[in-house]
Amino acid sequence: MQTKLAKEMGLKTPLFAFARSKEVVVEVSRAGGCGVLGAIAHTPEALEEDLKWIDAHIDGRPYGVDTVMPMSYAGKGEMPDPEKLRAMISPAHHEYVAHLLEKYGVGELPDDYERVGDDLLGWSVERGMAHLEVALNHPVALIANALGTPPPEAIEQAHKAGVRMAALCGKTKQALAHKAAGVDIIIAQGWEAGGHTGEIAGMILCPEIVDAVGDTPVLMAGGIGSGRQMAAALALGAQGAWTGSIWLTTEEHRAYHHATVVDKLLAAQSKDTVRSRCVSGKPARMLVTEWTKAWDKDPNCPGTLPIPLQWMVQAEAVERIIVHGNVPLMGTPVGQIVGRMNKVRTCRDVVESMAAECATVTDRLASYRG
Numbered sequence: 130m131q132t133k134l135a136k137e138m139g140l141k142t143p144l145f146a147f148a149r150s151k152e153v154v155v156e157v158s159r160a161g162g163c164g165v166l167g168a169i170a171h172t173p174e175a176l177e178e179d180l181k182w183i184d185a186h187i188d189g190r191p192y193g194v195d196t197v198m199p200m201s202y203a204g205k206g207e208m209p210d211p212e213k214l215r216a217m218i219s220p221a222h223h224e225y226v227a228h229l230l231e232k233y234g235v236g237e238l239p240d241d242y243e244r245v246g247d248d249l250l251g252w253s254v255e256r257g258m259a260h261l262e263v264a265l266n267h268p269v270a271l272i273a274n275a276l277g278t279p280p281p282e283a284i285e286q287a288h289k290a291g292v293r294m295a296a297l298c299g300k301t302k303q304a305l306a307h308k309a310a311g312v313d314i315i316i317a318q319g320w321e322a323g324g325h326t327g328e329i330a331g332m333i334l335c336p337e338i339v340d341a342v343g344d345t346p347v348l349m350a351g352g353i354g355s356g357r358q359m360a361a362a363l364a365l366g367a368q369g370a371w372t373g374s375i376w377l378t379t380e381e382h383r384a385y386h387h388a389t390v391v392d393k394l395l396a397a398q399s400k401d402t403v404r405s406r407c408v409s410g411k412p413a414r415m416l417v418t419e420w421t422k423a424w425d426k427d428p429n430c431p432g433t434l435p436i437p438l439q440w441m442v443q444a445e446a447v448e449r450i451i452v453h454g455n456v457p458l459m460g461t462p463v464g465q466i467v468g469r470m471n472k473v474r475t476c477r478d479v480v481e482s483m484a485a486e487c488a489t490v491t492d493r494l495a496s497y498r499g
């Protein structure tokens with residue numbers, strides 16, 4: 130099952146897999162799709178390490194790296210300065226986080242505990258450009274950017290290195306801005322998707338964007354976890370499927386989540402997600418938890434902050450929640466496809482069964498013509 134873009138990129142299946150797990154990236158690419166490593170939680174040094182590991186294990190198959198250079202965020206235009214940014218967070222927000230931790234009985238971090246997380250995360254042009262520079266020193270086939278049109282210097286550097294630049298969007302207007310800036314692949318992210326989403330369902334958004342951007346290839350994102358859904362993406366005019374949630378319950382992803390989160394994902398139904406601003410300050414789809422309910426519904430909540438402040442106010446709290454295995458508060462971004470993620474599978478099984486089902490479905494559709 131191939132499309133023009135898949136052929137050009139040397140893929141066996143037009144299936145792209147966003148993941149923060151280097152193991153998922155390698156296994157998806159080795160199985161014929163295109164793994165894309167999410168760099169947001171990596172320092173440039175950690176990204177370099179992961180990409181070296183990927184290069185050593187991926188058998189020369191194509192893969193990509195995902196950066197997050199948002200259009201708008203607090204402190205835009207200067208190198209992110211944690212102290213300066215921290216000063217922008219009101220005491221009410223710190224107090225609210227402390228209140229939630231106390232309410233749900235979350236203990237302090239142990240004295241000998243070393244923080245693993247990054248309070249700032251990679252969502253700034255400066256951090257994104259640093260990720261890009263690291264990535265372009267590796268044999269990447271693709272750079273994707275979330276939350277805005279990549280800056281001109283990013284597109285220029287990718288093109289100079291002969292690498293395709295992709296960008297996510299949730300509206301046709303954003304797709305046209307991406308195209309005008311020179312983005313090579315538009316990722317149309319429907320509202321059912323995990324992570325940051327807009328308000329338009331994929332069924333509507335994908336063909337609208339395909340028609341608007343002409344010969345620029347489009348990948349459909351949001352709610353794709355089976356070959357039938359991949360075939361639907363192709364039927365809507367996409368040249369491939371861009372996926373994220375489905376990999377969270379794979380064998381290769383296990384190390385990246387607390388066992389409780391995996392259990393919650395396996396048990397969740399498609400109704401158990403919410404679009405909430407509580408993690409980043411921008412609407413993103415995630416599992417419903419007591420944490421999301423508090424930020425979204427509690428009349429005493431002080432409201433959410435812009436990127437990156439909303440994450441900064443809770444980064445340590447999230448580590449405390451994980452260290453103490455707090456079941457009511459633990460969650461993850463995930464899309465509505467979570468309702469079909471009912472058992473742990475290998476990445477190869479997911480890729481191969483999606484490719485096989487997509488081929489069967491397209492044959493079935495062809496047979497309807499008599």
Ligand SMILES: Cc1cc2nc3c(=O)[nH]c(=O)nc-3n(C[C@H](O)[C@H](O)[C@H](O)COP(=O)(O)O)c2cc1C
Nearest residue numbers: 147275322323324350351352372373374462463464
């Ligand atoms: C846990 C998680 C984290 C995500 N983080 C990012 C990110 O850092 N950058 C990005 O471009 N997309 C991110 N996304 C969105 C995915 O790239 C993808 O567009 C989305 O998952 C597709 O919809 P689906 O979840 O229904 O497959 C994330 C998705 C999930 C589930």
